[in-house]
Amino acid sequence: MGAREVREQRHRLARQEAARLGAEGIHAVALSWVDTAGVTRVKAVPTNRLAHAVRHGVGMSPVFDVYTSDDAIAAVPELGLGSPDGDLRLIPDLDRLTVLAAQPGWAWAPVDRYDQEGAPHPVCARLFARRMMAQAEARGLRARMGFETEWVAMRPGEPPTPVTTAPAYGMTRIVELSDYVRDIVEALAAENLDLLQIHPEYTPGQFEISTASADPLRAADELILARETVRAVTARHGLRASFAPIVMAGQVGNGCHLHLSLQRGGEDLFRGGPGRYGLTSTAEAFLAGVLDALPALMAIGAPSPASYLRQVPSHWAGVFQCWGLENREAALRLVPGPPDESGSANAEVKCFDAAANPYLVVGAVIAAGLHGIDAGLTLPDPVQGDPAVSAPDTPRLPETLTEAADRFAEYEPLRTALGAPAHGAVLAVRRAEARQFAGHGPEEIASAIRWRY
Structure with missing residues (x-):
């Protein structure tokens, strides 16, 4: 045709x-x-x-x-x-x-x-995601991705206050806000989004949803749809939802973790292989590429000055460039999944947040993984426990947006994958925001970013 x-x-x-x-x-x-x-x-x-x-x-x-x-x-x-x-x-x-x-x-x-x-258009992030998917598929690889996204529900006003101060992960939050949480579940179901779970998170008023894995483009689409649906439900309850990396200075922020897996010809490449924890050589090389690229990927997945207020060691934010088996302090967490649940094995990138463009995220992660395969990269030894204590020599990921932008500028595989216009746009925006907030304190940054996401 x-x-x-x-x-x-x-x-x-x-x-x-x-x-x-x-x-x-x-x-x-x-x-x-x-x-x-x-x-x-x-x-x-x-x-x-x-x-x-x-x-x-x-x-x-x-x-x-x-x-x-x-x-x-x-x-x-x-x-x-x-x-x-x-x-x-x-x-x-x-x-x-x-x-x-x-x-x-x-x-x-x-x-x-x-x-x-x-x-x-060479700077269309959604077309970039499509292009990277096509490159993977040309090698017989099919990526599956899904997001966990967190937000804080707040009462309007200045300063805003969290809608509940009930305990982290506590049933009390569900009891106090049962109508609100139910309405979110009903709205997502009406939009045919496959919601895996919804639960209270750590910060006062904070919640998290996880949606089912899908092809990377659909996963990014569904993240946007889910996020704006949560925002709309929250508004109908007379509240405001913030997905910003940091909502209130000094508190634990909002992450937006990416889960990913690989298949070839229907075969799960994250399970049943000869490598550590059942990884196939292709899966290990892909993950090694992602791990290698993480300092540069921070400019994609943690793109705001507020992102680096969230990047605190020993807070499950994944601030060290390492991987580990079910290690929630590692930036790259391997999740084997239940042995009797097909397709459940995956890896989680924990250092990203919801200020990121999800289309850039999925495309850039695929590009990094494919580079790992092409370069024959292998994973270093996994880290157990909190790297800040158990492996103090583990490299930190960038601690500022300026550092992340510099690492992004130097990383040739992402420059090649994005193309000069898109790469230049990302770099220009990151450096402009870094300059704008230079010298600002945490509360000023949190206040300025709070309602932008």
Whole structure:
């Protein structure tokens, strides 16, 4: 089928979907993408304009590639980034079109970004994720990923206060907020998101959800959908939800951990191999690539000045460049899973947070893993216990955003995978935010970032 026939087929499907949504009382569709700073941006169209959007796209300036989290512009003229000139087309992905359970009358779809001639935009993070998936699949590898994401529910006001101070992981939080938690579960189920668990977390008012593993693009889409659904349910309860890396200075922050596994021809590469803990050689090389890249990956997965307030040793934030079997202090945690549960073996990257663009995260992690396979990397000895105590010579991951940006700038495999425009956009935004918050104290940073995510 040619490109024209594909467009016509998609246009027909969009008309059918618009008619279905209209019959269900859906009046508008939110079309979202995530910018380089990790902020979810949106344009919306009336439902009866969905087919037009699918065929012709919705116009949007490319300047958002270099927006910082506070809506400033970190221009990079030599790469053509940050100029007022030009336009892009936002093309909705109808495969992910979803009626929003907590926003009556609304539906949602993520978009891919193209130029006016229909060519892929080189700084589109969602297309980057697609490209990295395709590179893995060309080698016969199929990645599965899923996210755990944390947030703090707070009462409005300045300063805001947590909705509950009940004990960490305590049943009291579920009792006090049973209607709220139930409404989140119901809304996610109505959107056909496969919720694995929801539970109170460590910080006052903090909760966490885990969604089922999926292909990396779908996992990133579902993270955005789940996060904005939680935000909407929270608002309907008269509260505010913050997914920021640090909500209140001095408290444990919000992580957004990535779980990943690999398959080849239906075979689980994280189980049944000759290596340590049953890893196959391919899985070990992939994980070794991720571990090797972690200092640079921090600029992708921990992209805010607030991220480094969360990076505290002995707080389960994964601040050391090491791996370990079920070690929650290691940045890379191997999870063998129950022996009788097929597909449960995976690895968890613990040092990332929800300020990250999840499409950049999944794409960059795949790129790092493939580099590990190409380079024949192997894992060092695993670390047991808290590395701060049991292995004090273990390297720390970057302790500031500036250090993370410098490591990212030096790491050639990510530069190659992203391409010069996307790599330059990430570097420009990270350095701009680092400069902006230089000399600011923890409370100033937490307050400035609190409601951006």
